Amino acid sequence: MSKRIIALAGSPKRRGNTGLLLESAVKGARDGGAEVEIIYPNSLRIKPCQGCNTCYKVDACIYQDDMIELYHKFKSAGAFIISSPVYFGSVTAQLKTIIDRCQALWMEKQTAKYRSGQERPGLFIATSGHPNTKGTRFDSSLEVVRTFGYAADMRITDTVLVADTDRIPVTEDSPVIQEAYEAGRRLTERMLNT
Numbered sequence: 001m002s003k004r005i006i007a008l009a010g011s012p013k014r015r016g017n018t019g020l021l022l023e024s025a026v027k028g029a030r031d032g033g034a035e036v037e038i039i040y041p042n043s044l045r046i047k048p049c050q051g052c053n054t055c056y057k058v059d060a061c062i063y064q065d066d067m068i069e070l071y072h073k074f075k076s077a078g079a080f081i082i083s084s085p086v087y088f089g090s091v092t093a094q095l096k097t098i099i100d101r102c103q104a105l106w107m108e109k110q111t112a113k114y115r116s117g118q119e120r121p122g123l124f125i126a127t128s129g130h131p132n133t134k135g136t137r138f139d140s141s142l143e144v145v146r147t148f149g150y151a152a153d154m155r156i157t158d159t160v161l162v163a164d165t166d167r168i169p170v171t172e173d174s175p176v177i178q179e180a181y182e183a184g185r186r187l188t189e190r191m192l193n194t
């Protein structure tokens with residue numbers, strides 16, 4: 001397994017609330033000794049899954065788009081950072097499109113053609129505009145990312161969840177920036193020790 005972390009930037013804004021937290025987590029991970037590649041789904045050409053089951057029948061997706069390279073990167077990653085703002089109760093469409101296309105990885109697992117051999121650790125970073133009064137604001141996003149983990153052999157080992165950004169936006173000197181940095185460092189430690 002490589003020692004490279006794949007970081008998915010789910011927000012279309014590179015330096016918005018989520019992006020700043022991601023940036024800090026990536027810095028923490030790199031300072032801990034990991035190589036990190038940030039992927040910006042918003043800049044990729046990826047078609048949504050058609051549910052055609054071709055990946056089950058012939059072991060390949062009908063689409064030859066940017067997802068093909070991502071399959072390889074996901075398979076060889078040592079750990080993951082997944083980040084997304086809450087959009088209508090869940091992750092962004094950009095991130096969800098990638099996750100749905102991981103049906104091909106799921107199918108490979110069902111037919112035992114691919115298994116990474118271990119569950120890779122994952123850090124999930126999310127922000128929401130509204131407060132998290134009921135404590136459920138991030139539940140749907142967490143479920144989506146957890147389910148991605150079943151296909152990609154990843155387990156969420158840490159989260160940085162920041163609510164109420166409409167009132168208190170994340171800035172470079174927010175205390176949560178340090179929290180994200182430390183979570184990034186912990187992720188590298190976990191990756192190097194597994």
Ligand SMILES: Cc1cc2nc3c(=O)[nH]c(=O)nc-3n(C[C@H](O)[C@H](O)[C@H](O)COP(=O)(O)O)c2cc1C
Nearest residue numbers: 011016017018085086087088089127128129130165
């Ligand atoms: C299309 C859209 C949908 C959103 N839906 C929600 C939502 O359902 N719940 C919520 O708390 N905030 C929602 N928000 C607010 C964002 O989650 C919040 O502003 C977030 O911090 C933006 O992150 P960013 O700066 O990284 O893009 C939404 C924002 C947009 C643009």
